Every structure is written in C-alpha cells, then in structure tokens.
Amino acid sequence: MSQDTPVVRVDRDGPLARVTLNRPEIHNAFDERLIEALAETFRHLAEDGTARAVLLAGAGKSFSAGADLNWMKRAAAYDEEQNRADARALELMLRRIDECPKPVIALVQGAAIGGGLGLVAACDIAIAGEAAQFATSEVRLGIVPAVISPFVVRAIGPRQARRWFLTAERFGAEEARRIGLVHEVVPTEHLEARGREIVAEIVKGGPEAIAEAKRLVRLVETMPQGGSILAEATVAMIAERRASPEGKEGIGAFLEKRKPAWIAGAEQA
Structure with missing residues (x-):
C-alpha cells in the first residue's frame, strides 16, 4: 500500500459515517499511523453535528489482526518513556471511540486479535460474522493486554477475562456472543445490512x-x-x-x- 493511501477511510451516507480500517494487505494490523488516524477520525466525528451513528469495519478479510509486525520490531527498541507514549496513543484511540457521543457499531469479520479485540470492546454495539475469530494473544508474546483491558473486562467481566487473557486461545463468534463481547452473530455477507438496520433504529432517538x-x-x-x-x-x-x-x-x-x-x-x- 502506498504511503499516500489513507489507512482509515470515512464514507458518509446521510447521518451514517462508515469508518473503515484500510490496511487489508496486512489484515488491518495496528501501527502508529493507524492508531493516530483512528483517534483523529473519532475526534472529528464527535464534533460533527450531522453524523448520527458510526459503523466501524475492516477492509478485506479481517477486522483487525492486532499489532503490525514492523511496528512491534520498532517498539522492541523503545525505552520505557517511548513505550509509555506509544501505549498512551493506543489508549487515547480506544477512549475516543468509547466516549464518542455517536453510537459506534463494530462489524467484525475474520480476525479480531489483541488490539483488534479491544476495538470491538470499545464500541457500543458489536456484530460478528459467523466465521469471525477472537483472541487476546498478548501473553504468548511475553506481554499483557493492559491498555485494552478496561474495555474488554467491562464487556465480558473479570471471570471470562481471566480465562481468555491467560490462555490466549482463539474463540469463535458464538463464544464471543455468549460471553458478551458481541451482541449478535450473522452470516458474514449480512454484516453491513444488519449494521444499517440498527442505525435505522438509532436515528429514531433524539x-x-x-x-x-x-x-x-x-x-x-x-x-x-x-x-x-x-x-x-x-x-x-x-x-x-x-x-x-x-x-x-x-x-x-x-x-x-x-x-x-x-x-x-x-x-x-
């Protein structure tokens, strides 16, 4: 992907803003650019009086497969203060989604791993395609899902968080629904339509x-x-x-x- 290609795409359809993670060639993995772009996108949407609801989706086969390997390589050389700044940027992005005054609906297909799962938890409503896969895989890298934890624990509760944080196993869409991470599971090809149906209900409210x-x-x-x-x-x-x-x-x-x-x-x- 060219450096000129936006890593986050915003499309408008009347009161609906559709925000798309746009790094499909690497399954929408996070790096500094994507984190900053998402944070700025939601800052603007929070101030946009014409937007009533937001669909958050990923281009290509996956919602977000977690951290970009090249970003992880760079982070491995960071000192403690650089790591703190990096983590603060991720927390700001998640908080802006969480605190956005417009309802945010995640449309999850493929993988939602690590920070990608944190994105799902930060949204108000989450719909998963039948083949979606989730994991908090951080412990397998010798780290912990620290920054995403307030959002994930709030969504699934501490008991479930202990299980999935400790084992780092992958789990499917139905399990994600059972533990409260997602609200609905639909055929993947129906994700967009179901998201728009929910938006149609939202805009009936003040x-x-x-x-x-x-x-x-x-x-x-x-x-x-x-x-x-x-x-x-x-x-x-x-x-x-x-x-x-x-x-x-x-x-x-x-x-x-x-x-x-x-x-x-x-x-x-």
Whole structure:
C-alpha cells in the first residue's frame, strides 16, 4: 500500500459515517499511523453535528489482526518513556471511540486479535460474522493486554477475562456472543445490512438523548451503587432532559401522535 493511501477511510451516507480500517494487505494490523488516524477520525466525528451513528469495519478479510509486525520490531527498541507514549496513543484511540457521543457499531469479520479485540470492546454495539475469530494473544508474546483491558473486562467481566487473557486461545463468534463481547452473530455477507438496520433504529432517538444515554451508562458503572451521589446524578439527568428543548419536542410529538422534529427533518432532507 502506498504511503499516500489513507489507512482509515470515512464514507458518509446521510447521518451514517462508515469508518473503515484500510490496511487489508496486512489484515488491518495496528501501527502508529493507524492508531493516530483512528483517534483523529473519532475526534472529528464527535464534533460533527450531522453524523448520527458510526459503523466501524475492516477492509478485506479481517477486522483487525492486532499489532503490525514492523511496528512491534520498532517498539522492541523503545525505552520505557517511548513505550509509555506509544501505549498512551493506543489508549487515547480506544477512549475516543468509547466516549464518542455517536453510537459506534463494530462489524467484525475474520480476525479480531489483541488490539483488534479491544476495538470491538470499545464500541457500543458489536456484530460478528459467523466465521469471525477472537483472541487476546498478548501473553504468548511475553506481554499483557493492559491498555485494552478496561474495555474488554467491562464487556465480558473479570471471570471470562481471566480465562481468555491467560490462555490466549482463539474463540469463535458464538463464544464471543455468549460471553458478551458481541451482541449478535450473522452470516458474514449480512454484516453491513444488519449494521444499517440498527442505525435505522438509532436515528429514531433524539441525538442529544442518545449521547446522554451513553454518558448515563458510564455514570452508573463508575459510581458506587445504592448511594445518594448516584441517585442525585440520575435525578438531575432526567430532570434536565425533560426540561430540554429536545425532551419537550419528543414528549410533545408522542402525545400529539406525530414524528419528532429530528425524524421529520431527516426525512425532508
């Protein structure tokens, strides 16, 4: 692939942004360029008022097969501070996907290994093709899945993480669904269509409410359960949403048996 070829491609279809990892010749393996490009792509999408949802996919046979061998060779010569900077860049990329105010849907075909599995875990919704394969293979290289671990453990829980982090075995799409890493398994040729069906449901919701719903999940999972701080935070959130222009429009549309402005406006566009 030429250095001029973008390693991340963004295609727009109305409110949908399709983000494609574009290194198919090496199964969309990570290196510094891909990590930086993904981080910047999601920074822009977070600020894009016309984007309502994001499909994240990989070009070619695989979603992402993990680390690029040439990148690993370079990293082997890094000192501790260079390694920290490298890891911070990866964490920033995953966090920007996780915190993107637009729902992000992973379409997973082929391999999702190491950092590729971390990408899946950072997305809001994940759909896997029937032949998809997953692994956290780091221990076989004498390292650990440290940076991806907050996202993966949140998705599958500590008990399952112990199993897969320690054995580094590959597992298939149905096992990924069983442990909570992916939400659905479909024939690989139906991945795109199923992703677009989910986007069609997402855009029926209020854009601000959807962003707040994502924030709500993070709030509930990070605050102590049963305490007054969490209770007050949730009370404040619903009060603010009911009083907001979008909340008033949505409730009003429901009571008046009409489509809310965010749907009606999109249909007229």
